[in-house]
Amino acid sequence: MKNWIQTFKKEGVVAKQAHYDLPEGTFEREVGKEGFFGPVAHFYHKNMPTGWIDFEGELQPRAFDTNKITDIESSPYKSPIIMHNASIKVRMLKIDESMNHLVSNADGDEMLFIHKGNCEVFCDYGHIKLSEGDYFMLPRCTKWRLEMDELCEILMIECTNAHYQFPDKGLLGPNAIVDPAVIEVPAINKTFKAQQNDNETWTHLIKHRNKMSCQIFPFNPLDAVGWRGNLMPIKLNWRDISPLMSHKYHVPPSAHTTFMGNRFIICTFVPRLFETAEKALKIPFFHNNDDYDEVLFYHMGSFFSRDNIHPGMITYHPQGFTHGPHPGAMKKAFKQDNAMTDEVAVMIDTRDSLEITTELEQTEWKEYVDSWKIKK
Ligand SMILES: [Fe+2]
Structure with a gap:
């Protein structure tokens, strides 16, 4: 057990619980240790946390297209x-x-x-x-x-x-997921x-x-x-995975863990029902997963939290900066058109930073970092 430096505090205007009934006009951002298994803080911002207008330096969200290999x-x-x-x-x-x-x-x-x-x-x-x-x-x-x-x-x-292992399913029992x-x-x-x-x-x-x-x-x-x-x-x-979902609580990606490696996990996003409670967030929340690099390989379907992404593409969100849904997806944060998601994706979350090789860099879509910009 880790003895984290922590207590529980509330400052200013906050939601009663995470991802639900957010204060009017705010955007929720989750900051977490150890892939959200450690201490977590939720901020309620007046502006979209990804509302940057310029970005310089190596630390950037990146996207690649393996169809170009x-x-x-x-x-x-x-x-x-x-x-x-x-x-x-x-x-x-x-x-x-x-x-x-x-x-x-x-x-x-x-x-x-x-x-x-x-x-x-x-x-x-x-x-x-x-x-x-x-x-x-x-x-x-x-x-x-x-x-x-x-x-x-x-x-x-x-x-x-x-060695690959299965994740612990805890309260859910051996037949879940x-x-x-x-x-x-x-x-x-x-x-x-x-x-x-x-x-x-x-x-x-x-x-x-x-x-x-x-x-x-x-x-x-x-x-x-x-x-x-x-x-x-x-x-x-x-198709044999039965995804976890809740009508009221946006289940975090870690709940979709399929395999555990050593210092990385493989998660699978498969079609699932959207949350149905009126005030529940229906897209991934803005977050800082500051201890993990996040890689998503898009297999099939349409990717509800990302604009301009097609099957065979890889997105890479390195540890250390805020990310979250694209502006197009934000419009459906509390109301989705369909009952279910339609995406299948493999997520690889690594505890240590990844090196990207030139073979993948050659397929890079350089404008990805700009895809959060709000079109006027
Ligand atoms: Fe993420």
């Missing part, structure tokens, strides 16, 4: 890292031909998120089909390869030198057995400390006839 790779680790720190490596893999070799990652567990396309995985644990919207977690050092007939676009998130029964695992099935061959030479590329080593086998090493235990790759489609 045109290189098609034949192997996952040829695909460049687009953002990273000591705990995480993110790649955008575009691949359209079945792999003729195996790969494994000795640097950490790997999470694939299938943005586009369908493919099949063959790995130490067997065979499984993946399609759009699937997460697939590969434990560190699992040998794997992909087969496909079409272009697949895959967001790959390495949990460097650590992601019921363990919806998780699928690879099978030693007919398709898997059919690819076993003792007379072929197979190459296995191992990534270790971000360098590749190569093993040659005189047989296909994906030759298990069975396996047992509680360590395995898992598949989860976003």
Whole structure:
């Protein structure tokens, strides 16, 4: 337990509770420690906290468009890292031909998120089909390869030198949000057995400390006839996530955590009902998440708190400055046109600052920082 320096105070005009029945004509801003799990303060401002008219310096909200990454790779680790720190490596893999070799990652567990396309995985644990919207977690050092007939676009998130875990669901109980029964695992099935061959030479590329080593086998090493235990790759489609929501309280992004890494989390935004109470805020609140960098990968749908964002784009909000909904979204802060959100997005929140690589910078939409400007 941390012994935070804290008490509870109210100064001036405030709401009785967060995100609800805001003082007339004010904009609420939340400032929080440790991704809002630590001490939090709510300010009630007369002006929009993102109402800047100019912005200089490196600390800026940024947006990138992975649709502009045109290189098609034949192997996952040829695909460049687009953002990273000591705990995480993110790649955008575009691949359209079945792999003729195996790969494994000795640097950490790997999470694939299938943005586009369908493919099949063959790995130490067997065979499984993946399609759009699937997460697939590969434990560190699992040998794997992909087969496909079409272009697949895959967001790959390495949990460097650590393990993916599920979040604690606390009061909600074990069947909430992601019921363990919806998780699928690879099978030693007919398709898997059919690819076993003792007379072929197979190459296995191992990534270790971000360098590749190569093993040659005189047989296909994906030759298990069975396996047992509680360590395995898992598949989860976003359609099997039952999102948390409240009719009265705008649930914070952390409530949508799907996987925990080491010093980062992966959250999934899936379609959910908007809040229905008249005075409840129906868009994300302005906030300073000052201990975390926030990355959003937009998968499908229309993104209700962002203007000019389309699937395949990434927004990056580094720790240390206020952000929140775009002006277009603010118009619907208390009244939405539809009953439900229509967005699917993968959020990566990192406790340590990320480095953005030139491969991603080349796709940057530089005007993003201006997209909060109110058009007169
Ligand atoms: Fe944020």
